[in-house]
Amino acid sequence: MPETAFNYVYGDSLLHRLDPRTKLAAVMCLSILVFREESFAGMGLLIAFFLLLTWISGVRLSFLLRSVRPLLFFIFFIFCFQLFATKGTPIIPLPVLPPSYEGLRLGTLLALRFGLLLLYAALLTASTLPSQITNGIERLLRPLPLRRLGVTSFDLATMMSLSIRFLPSFLENAATIRAAQLSRGLDLRHDLRRGTTAIAVPLIRRSILSAEEVTEAMESRCYQGQCRTSLHELRMQKLDWTALLGLGVFSLFFLLL
Amino acid sequence: MIRIEDLSYNFPDGTRGLKKINLGIERGEFLGIVGRNGSGKSTLVRHLNGLLKPTEGKVSINGMDTADPSKLLEIRQTVSMVFQNPYTQFVGTTLEEDVAFGPENLALPPEEIRERVDRALEVVGLENYRNHSPKTLSGGQSQCAAIASALAMKSECIVFDEISSMLDSRSREQVREILRKLRGKARTIVYVTHRLEEVLHADRVLVMDRGEIVREGSPKTVFKAPELGEFGLELPPIVELLNSLEAGGFALDWALLASIENLAEEIWESRWKI
Secondary structure, three states: OOOOOOOOOOOOOHHHHOOHHHHHHHHHHHHHHHHHOOOHHHHHHHHHHHHHHHHHHOOOHHHHHHOOHHHHHHHHHHHHHHHHHOOOOEOOOOOOOOOEHHHHHHHHHHHHHHHHHHHHHHHHHHHOOHHHHHHHHHHHHOOOOHHHHOOOHHHHHHHHHHHHHHHHHHHHHHHHHHHHHHHOOOOOOOOHHHHHHHHHHHHHHHHHHHHHHHHHHHHHOOOOOOOOOOOOOOOOOHHHHHHHHHHHHHHHHHHHO | OEEEEEEEEEOOOOOEEEEEEEEEEOOOOEEEEEOOOOOOHHHHHOOOOOOOOOOEEEEEEOOEEOOOHHHHHHHHHHEEEEOOOOOOOOOOOOHHHHHHHHHHHOOOOHHHHHHHHHHHHHHHOOHHHOOOOHHHOOHHHHHHHHHHHHHOOOOOEEEEEOOOOOOOHHHHHHHHHHHHHHHOOOOEEEEEEOOHHHHOOOOEEEEEEOOEEEEEEOHHHHOOOHHHHHHOOOOOHHHHHHHHHHHOOOOOOHHHHHOHHHHHHHHHHHHHHO
16 A cells, blocks of 8 residues: 555654644644734745754655645635635736736635645644544543543544544445445446445445444453553653743744734 | 353344353363354353343353443453454554553553553564554454453453454464463463364363354364264364274374374374284
8 A cells, every 4th residue: 555645654753752732732833823824924934844844853745745635626726716706906807707916815825824734734643643643632632521421532532543543444445345346247437326325335334344343342352431541641741841832932923023 | 260051142133142051161271162153152252251141041250240230341351352353353553552452441550551562462472563553464463463452451361252264374373373372371261263173272172053052072072073064063184084093993192183293203103003
């Protein structure tokens, strides 16, 4: 299987060693900055900061760029929409929907915004194991009174990590079933509706059966969703506080500028 | 350590799964359970850690009734299970996390979890694969991981439910090697299979058919019964050889089955006696 977008890249950089909570907070904070920024200079600074972090992480830039690819069409659509729908000085005088300079500016900003958002998220997942991310989210959610809703932060974390664990199996099953149905003469091109049911029904059936086996295995290993501990108990290090402080200073500087 | 009294079980749709099973399993025993598909062997062992509750009768583990919900956690710490499908019982995103899953559920301190994980991985010989994802492990390795996960629970008894039926012959040998290692360690082992050669060295063998125990005894006595075919089971060729030799007046020691080389040697040396 080729390496896909939003995957973990093994490493031992400063970024890899940070506590997942620090990184989650940083991504949230940077996302806010990215969305508030209205000037190209600021955007340039955020891009420069992203490049700096990428350099520190040791992850290849091309790998991170790949995670933007699936949404490229969407980003392009937004860009075009802004370009043609924003009123202002026309670049080319067309009778309907003339592209405007204001639209070009807004479209580019928005496209950069979405791209940068994805890139920061990709940097998080590339430098943090999925289990560490769920672990971090679990710790951040723990103080919330979720018990009143009938779930615990542990339940949520387990759900998240199981989804991450079984998503590839799900896709694999889908591919197997598709191949099996095609070899039985299923024609996907001419009858998409029937084709979809022919794949979806066995896929759902198989997933439910596997889910049952997973449940048995989890129950046998004493899963109860109440209090759990973790092999990798999270501990904020000096490095984390330094990073958060640095981030705070950067954001403040950025907002005041 | 395990007592089963008059256990009957009906599936939710009303079909009979088990009929009046009586069985005791002693501490440190290696018990083999054989039977064809649908004979009820997996249903039986799912009662040993409370995954299924008896419709009638009683199952008790070290005196704890499996029908008592307050004892369930302790029962599952006493009896762990390894299942057939190596992939669906792999719940972690890496090998290490998967083995840690059980101890984490027991809310043990991280140092203790680390120690258990390291020990368990060492026993199954996967210590160099700790950061591998299930995708990069072979079927045999995944099944060894499942065994490590059971070991990390430090339970008294491990139930192996058809663990080799989805493996190729090399992985099967790998798993068998680990079982041999485990056996000496005063753990109770319940081993379910439809391959008789995997329980040749068990202390005791049960044959199940249609939800009942139809034969019980040492492998030597059970594997002689000519009617095993009726229960959909096939004697391993080596046992057939031994049985035919014995029928011809040439009895060999059953212990020789432990190694084919020894058996060949014995037959070779005995040719002078014929």
